[in-house]
Amino acid sequence: MDKVNQFIEEIDYNIDFKKIVNLRKPEEYLETITLFANMEKVGYIIFGVNQEKNEIIGIKKVKKSYQEIAQNIKKYIRPALEYIIKIAYLDEKNIILVKVIPKKGRIYYYAKELK
Numbered sequence: 001m002d003k004v005n006q007f008i009e010e011i012d013y014n015i016d017f018k019k020i021v022n023l024r025k026p027e028e029y030l031e032t033i034t035l036f037a038n039m040e041k042v043g044y045i046i047f048g049v050n051q052e053k054n055e056i057i058g059i060k061k062v063k064k065s066y067q068e069i070a071q072n073i074k075k076y077i078r079p080a081l082e083y084i085i086k087i088a089y090l091d092e093k094n095i096i097l098v099k100v101i102p103k104k105g106r107i108y109y110y111a112k113e114l115k
Contacts, residue, residue: 003056003091004049004090004095004097007088007097008044010041010042013044014039014041014042014043014044015043015044015045016032016036017045017049017050018046018047018049019047019050019057020059021059021096023065026072027110029045029098030072030073030077033045033073033083033098034077034109034110036102037077037102037106037108039102040102042099042100042102043100044097044098045098046095046096047065047095047097047098048093048094048096049095056090056091056093057093058091058093058094058095059093059096062094062096063087066085069085070085073085073098076112077109077111078108078109079108081108082101082103083098083099083101084097084098084099084101085097085098085099
């Protein structure tokens with residue numbers, strides 16, 4: 001997905017694309033965020049992209065989705081995680097980018113039991 005590369009600052013990174021922000025099943029993205037947090041390289045999750053079709057599909061309720069992602073990261077991932085989340089406009093559609101910044105020597109976990 002070459003168009004998304006304009007938002008990525010690193011040369012070496014992990015990336016995952018999600019078509020939607022599943023508000024009913026946040027574990028679909030929280031597990032990926034936790035996985036990236038425990039790796040050595042920065043990780044990016046891009047919401048609103050259909051990777052199979054190499055297509056930007058966008059996020060409809062972008063503000064609500066953005067807030068939900070940020071709240072869920074703070075609520076369910078331990079210890080506190082360093083990340084950057086932003087909304088971008090690409091191909092006349094809104095997408096959400098989450099940049100996960102791992103910290104050496106820290107182990108992160110997804111606290112499912114807090115649900």
